[in-house]
Amino acid sequence: MDVLISGAGVAGTALAYWLRHHGFTPTVVERAPRLRAGGGVVSLRGEALDVLDRMALLERVQELNTRPGGAACADRRGSPYHLEILRADLIGPLYEATRQEVEYVSGDSIASVEQDPAGVRVTFERGRPRRFHLVAGADGLHSRTRSLAFGPCERFIRHLGMYTATFSLPGRLRLPGSDRLHGMPGKAADILSIRDNAKAYAALHFASGPLAYDRDDVAQHKRIVAGQFAGEGGPIPLLLEEMSRAQDFFFDANAQVEMHHWFSGRVVLLGDAGYCAARTSGLGASQALIGAYILAGELAVAGGEHPAAFAAYEQEMRGFVAEHQQIGREGADRFFMGMPAQEAPGMIAAGTRETARTHLVRLKDYAPSFAARWPP
Template identity: 60%
Template sequence: MTTMTNKKVLISGAGVAGLALAYWLDHHGFRATVVERAPQVRHGGYAVDFRGEALDVLDRMDLLEPVRALDTAMGDAAMVDAEGRQYATLPAAVFAGDLEVPKGELTRLLYTAAEDRAEYLFDDSVSAVEQDADGVDVTFENGPPRRFDLLVGADGLHSRTRALVFGPEERFVHSLGIHTAIFSLPNHLGLDHTGQLYVSPGKAANLFAGDAGGRARAALHFAAEELAHDRHDIGEQQRIVAERFAGEGWEIPRLLTEMRDAEDFWFDANAQVVMDTWARGRVALLGDAGYCAAPTSGRGTSQALIGAYVLAGELAQARGDHGAAFTAYENAMRPFVTEHQALGREGAERFSMPAPTQEMLDMLAANAPENTHPEMVRLPDYGSSQGEPEPAAG
């Protein structure tokens, strides 16, 4: 039997993509190490949607039912004016997937599933990469240098791995002209599996909650093509958001006050990563690092899960021949990425439209992706479990 090579894989990033990849690499007999800049797995963040093939991946990880148990089951949302008066209803089909769960809870489930399947290096990150024909030498910010067979960058939109191996961010990251701030806050409106949405020219704010007794989450969006700011300076980011929403009505003043005390505040541009290839030598990119579709697509988490499953499976099928595996991975994922990025651009274009009428919203709901493509498409079965991967069919 042929011996599999390239078994030691470093994954940069312990988000959805990185944790799912650690699970599947172990499943196929690889030895994964995950390095994460944060001191622990990040548990905050917004709610995320699952559709189609991503449900298939969760099912194969035995996580579909645990994830279903966390489903927020969001209903319709009220469109409100500056005085809080409802003027339209946003059907759930427009904004919700087949499943919607808090991202922090999803990350917790993935980490629990992958915790014993990989080595974890928290509070550290990759600072330099050198590769040759036989492996990848990685220098870390804090730990000693190490050598791996392969390196996978699953470190998000602002990927350090991508910058070190493929080039500067501005070559690949393209803003869609929208910035978003997301944070949690007390559910002072008593929302229960529903939300409210406020729209003004170039701005929108929504407030959702999955439980009347729990916390709500707010998202503030505004149009801006280029916006210079320090990605690590939360105070500066919050000042930018407050300035953009100054003078707005509805619940905006209270949201801005709560924003300053939020421990899970997140702010960034809605952007896409566009690359001709996601692999160079022994280094590959996964999820947002290689092909971010932007939050306006509603597909980022699904795309990360599918990509992790396919990448690990193709490495197993190729018995560690990373060149063949990376090519097959790209060929399999390109159709997903092309479709999802198109949805992201369409979502950004809708942001610039006038406040929608009820007729427009009903039309969007009738054509929502989960209504027009309700069937789950089964992904390839890459075979078995721990140890030697099964030979490729044929």
Template identity: 60%
Template sequence: MATLEQDEDDVLVTFEHGAPRRFDLVVGADGLHSRTRALVFGPEEEFVRHLGIYTAIFNLDNYLGLENTGLLYATPGKAANIFTARDNTEARAAFHFAAEHLEYDHRDQEAHKRIIADRFAGEGWEVPRLLHEMAAAQEFFFDANAQVVMDTWSAGRVALLGDAGYCAGPTSGRGTSQALIGAYLLAGELAAHGGDHTAAFAAYEHRMRPCVTEHQTLGREGAERFFLPAPTQETLNLLAYTHTT
């Protein structure tokens, strides 16, 4: 999406690749770094609240032969873990570290890998092997643990859904379920209000706001206890739940 212009009748959207199109409504479900949100509501900095943690997750072979389990390595302000996936035929690994806001291009995957490699250089356990596997990983994700806090999730004929409008942060363990609940409620209100999108958007927000408030509280609390001197079972359970949702 390149531009978005709306009036009383519809929304004109232009794309970087493809012809412009007009839509009755636009729903932005494009994640933490939502282009829809930026075009309609303003720059990301106005809404994204950093939780002080960065996370990288990637795929690799299950070289340790783990079976339906995972392992965790933790030092102050850092953690690395590996856990099984796809009926133990594969594994996923994750690196987490505490830091205030970092400046980087969220689309530059090689820069992300360098950040992780620098932060975890010299660490023990399986970390050197995991860093080696990360360098070649094709499925790789890196981003800040953050929340999106907004006074409203709609403007005219445009509404936001999921992380684009109300990200609770990975430490909440509720990201996927929250997005599905939001989609269900939004679709239901659009159907119930017979084409009156203004009333539908207002009802969607009214019903969804308490859920988001609860989940964002969980996200903040999870971030505060994420790095503990000696990880408790509660922390291990939180890590496992986050990575399976």
């Protein structure tokens, strides 16, 4: 059973792993020419670490923890339930675990999807048209898959009134107040030293309503950020200078995706494409890992019958996502209230209180293999 996955981020690579594990044939298409290096620090918690453990990747990810020996808390079994890792360092092991058995198509993207009773005909911006049984959109906040299958992007995005830029810093820099948030009216600079000061990362946040800009024009993004922070003192001038040279610069809005359903026929959404909780939640990567595990598992249990599988996937994830989005909104509220963040793990989400979670995802032990009911 052939499944096209749009997006080679955390959600897409994790879904490719679990689909292959259950006997599906996934293909991943990624509009970037190579794996993306930017994105800053992500937080992995609870069931997300259980997913990595089931992939035999937890030990590798622990080695890449930005604060080895310090930041990871442990449960009563001694297993860490909170790790902080660079987004690129998480995608790397996921890609390595799948690249031998999964087809990756780089530098291309979906142009159209046409569903019929037997499958989906997909045309691409560059490659030849192909047919798949299912299509999974794991292509982020600005998902092209979502726009094609569900409607215009603005229909589903809830802007939280702030933007964030992230980029790496040379390890040789010794910036004042490292690992703390520098607050200014409507702005903040977050500097994180990792791995015994071998490397550093910066995040610049500013309040703004929705901005119009070219999402592919990195130079324009840098000009926007520089304009917002022009004239500020402290470490800001040095950060802006380093930002101008950064090769792993990332810039986007803090926003959430709110949808009544995450599937339409044979097209399903995963991770930020379907239920982005905003960077202020610090939980997007965890959602992506858990969602990928559940989506692939429900497809396996349902024998590839996608209507039942997609409905079960949504039922399993819906309450979990709602709580993550609430945490994201609280993180944005703290920014606008000018509340000081705790010692930072690289994002304003460090200041978001750890809310008591009433809805836990209990990871099922899905069948280890799957035999497709469709003929080859």
